[in-house]
Amino acid sequence: MLLEIKDLVVRYGRIDALHGISIEVNEGEIVALIGANGAGKTTTMRAISGIRPAAQGSIQFAGEDITKLRADLRVRRGICQSPEGRGVFPGMTVLENLDMGAYTRKDKSGVAADLDRVFGLFPRLAERRKQVAGTMSGGEQQMVAVGRALMARPKLLLLDEPSMGLAPMVIQQIFDIIVEINRQGTTVLLVEQNAQQALSRAHRAYVLETGLITKTGTGQELLHDPSIKDAYLGVA
Template structure:
């Protein structure tokens, strides 16, 4: 497995946000993590990216124990996150934001290759290359956040709520691009409230409730699971 969490517990002060969760992501997969607001999805992402320390349990990536590794060194190892709320640099241009995603890299030719890749995936960003990020629409900022995460050339791309606040047509477009990124060879762990879109594209998925994994299976299995349909898909 490319990524493996075993019995991970995480605390916010005295509040236990994750209760011994275990999950795995295989190389080449799209794995979705679905659940209601406050279930612990973004907390799980922060644990994997190193933004929050875990209290117990282990995180292995590419055969290495990274449980205590600094967040910036996880980026160097190949873990890159597009955070919830996008988190772009609003005063920087599109190109400058993308260049920031490559801050750990030195090979200019490879960085230019990845800029071209991002501009091919997101032609709108190419059109807006010199525009300041903060003046762009929500959809364009989401494209920029994903593009910036790709600039570190990750083995594992963590996508936290990529469809949040987007119009239905843009949601479809973002998810189609996620599939394309995966088909180009990048493994994806996707946290998403839009369970229908996530499960219809994921190879496998986990359901998180109040900091615990309560169900797992293929995306197709969970799409037809009665309890998942009832709770997350708006279908009785």
């Protein structure tokens, strides 16, 4: 098992945002975490990244307890996140943004190979490598954010709402690329409001509601679950 979260509680002040959730991610999987706004999805990602401290519970990664490990050291262990809202460096070029993803690495030949890999996944970025990221469309900025995360050569790629604010055609493209990234060997934990896209591609999935895991199953099981259809897929 690559990631194991047990009984995780995260608080903002006196308010519990997560009420003791447990999640498992096996190596080679795409695991989706779906839920409405305010369910605690982004808080879960921030806890895994080390941005939000755990009040209770534990986070194990590759057999190591990382519950209290600093965020930057988690990146070095192989956890890298593409954040909600993309978070590109707007005044820097595409290439400079991608280089920032590799800031912990010293293997120049490996970095060059991974840059080629990112440009293979996202040909648009290769064409626009000198363009300032802040002038790009939302879909292009999402490509930059995912590519930047890949430049750290993560064992676990955390994707927080990759389809947010994107046109339907671009959403389809982004999800196809996520599947390809996984096919190439990167494990993916995906937080997403677009349940249809997430569940249709996930090996397994969890439903998070107001800080609690309420359902889990394969992506296909949840995709065809009547209660999930009613709540998240817009069909009865």
